[in-house]
Amino acid sequence: MKIAIIGAGNVGSTLGSGWARHGHDVAFGVRNPKKTDSATTTKVVTVMEAAQMSDVVVLAVPWPAVQDALLSAGDLTGKIVLDATNPLRADLSGLDTPPGTSGGEKVASLTSAQVVKIFNTTGYPNMANPDYHGERATMFYCGDDSNAKRITAGLAGDLGFDPVDAGPLRHAHLLEELAMLWITLALRQGYGVNFAFRMMRR
Numbered sequence: 001m002k003i004a005i006i007g008a009g010n011v012g013s014t015l016g017s018g019w020a021r022h023g024h025d026v027a028f029g030v031r032n033p034k035k036t037d038s039a040t041t042t043k044v045v046t047v048m049e050a051a052q053m054s055d056v057v058v059l060a061v062p063w064p065a066v067q068d069a070l071l072s073a074g075d076l077t078g079k080i081v082l083d084a085t086n087p088l089r090a091d092l093s094g095l096d097t098p099p100g101t102s103g104g105e106k107v108a109s110l111t112s113a114q115v116v117k118i119f120n121t122t123g124y125p126n127m128a129n130p131d132y133h134g135e136r137a138t139m140f141y142c143g144d145d146s147n148a149k150r151i152t153a154g155l156a157g158d159l160g161f162d163p164v165d166a167g168p169l170r171h172a173h174l175l176e177e178l179a180m181l182w183i184t185l186a187l188r189q190g191y192g193v194n195f196a197f198r199m200m201r202r
C-alpha cells in the first residue's frame with residue numbers, strides 16, 4: 001500500500017518505519033525535505049508530494065498544525081486519512097474541543113478524504129511494539145466508510161495490534177477521551193509508557 005506520513009516525529013516515524021518493514025511503500029511528507037538526514041532509506045518529500053503519491057495519508061502532526069498540514073497536502077478526494085492526532089491542551093490537562101465534538105470530526109470537516117480515527121489512544125513506543133507477552137494491544141478505530149476501515153484495520157494488524165472497530169466517526173470523542181486516560185496514567189499516575197489497553201472477549 002502507498003502510505004504518506006505527514007509529520008515525521010515520534011508517531012509518524014514509528015508508524016512509517018513499521019509499515020516500511022512490512023513492505024509498504026512509505027513516503028514521509030515534511031515541511032523541509034532538504035533538512036532531512038540524507039542517509040535515510042525512506043522517501044522524504046514535501047507534504048504535497050507524499051500525499052498525492054499515496055492512497056493512505058497519516059496525519060501525525062501536533063493539533064495546532066492540523067489545518068495547515070491538510071492544506072499543504074492538497075486535494076485528498078478518494079484517499080483515506082488516518083487521524084492519529086489528539087486535540088490536546090498545551091499543558092496536557094485535557095482536550096481542547098467543545099463538549100460533544102471531536103478532533104476527528106474537525107479533521108473530516110477539513111478534507112474530502114475518508115477519515116478514520118486511529119493510533120491516538122496509545123503512546124508511540126506501543127506503535128513500535130504492541131506485543132505484551134504474546135498478547136496484542138488493542139487499537140480502537142472509528143470512521144464512516146467500511147472499505148476505509150477494512151484497509152485501516154489491516155494496517156494496524158500489520159504493526160501487531162488487535163484492531164477493534166469502535167463505530168462511526170462521531171465516536172471519535174470516545175477515542176480522544178481514551179487517549180486522555182492513557183496520557184493521565186502514563187504521565188500523572190506514574191505508569192510510564194510501557195502499558196497498553198487490551199479488550200478482553202469471551
Ligand SMILES: NC(=O)c1ccc[n+]([C@@H]2O[C@H](COP(=O)([O-])OP(=O)(O)OC[C@H]3O[C@@H](n4cnc5c(N)ncnc54)[C@H](OP(=O)(O)O)[C@@H]3O)[C@@H](O)[C@H]2O)c1
Pocket residue numbers: 006007008009010011012029030031032047059060061062063065066068069072084085086087088119120121122123124125
Ligand atoms: N507522542 C505520542 O505517543 C502520541 C500518541 C498518540 C497520538 N499522538 C498525537 O500524534 C500527533 C503527533 O505527535 P508526536 O508526538 O509524533 O509529535 P512530534 O514528535 O512533535 O512530531 C510532530 C511532527 O509534525 C511535524 N509538523 C508540525 N507542523 C507541521 C505542519 N504544519 N506540516 C507538516 N508537518 C508538521 C513536525 O515537523 P517539523 O520538524 O517540521 O516541526 C514533526 O515532525 C499529535 O497530535 C499527538 O497528540 C501522539
